Amino acid sequence: GAGVSQSPRYKVTKRGQDVALRCDPISGHVSLYWYRQALGQGPEFLTYFNYEAQQDKSGLPNDRFSAERPEGSISTLTIQRTEQRDSAMYRCASSRTSGGFTDTQYFGPGTRLTVL
């Protein structure tokens, strides 16, 4: 079956512009996670949803970052007034149930964001 998909795969934007990154989880997966990954580092947690409810947004770096999942499926991560330090790979993951301790998170291919 189809895995987690993300779009766009690459995004180049100018400083100060807003960007919206999309994640389409595996069909039927309850939980959806957003991570940010710097070059040479492991993914860093941003936020996650169970269905449409945002359960934990403790990793969002500041109020320019927001995420939504209005119908409990597709999610959008929005970065307002982008800055060069926002440049990174943004990865989405989904899991079958709502955060059970054996739940595997399946990762998408990521969106490479470059802010000029």
Added chain:
Amino acid sequence: ILNVEQSPQSLHVQEGDSTNFTCSFPSSNFYALHWYRWETAKSPEALFVMTLNGDEKKKGRISATLNTKEGYSYLYIKGSQPEDSATYLCAFKGSSNTGKLIFGQGTTLQVKP
């Protein structure tokens, strides 16, 4: 601040060598430890989820052990092959009511033919 450390940062071995690397994590409030294999330009691929102290998991030539009391996990690769070349990431899940994973920085393995 919860810290997950992996060592070594990188490793070069010859084809056929066996190798292992370490993931260190907080020993308190442990819930689960995940191992992922990640090839550049691809998505991280789940290898194991481990929950109980003393757990051992195996998948082909790759195996992992878990010690939650002292806060470490070992990943072993027996008879390394060039296709094992990848970055191996571990991720810690604490007992708080969240699906959040805290990842280490990874160990990058290069297997030379």
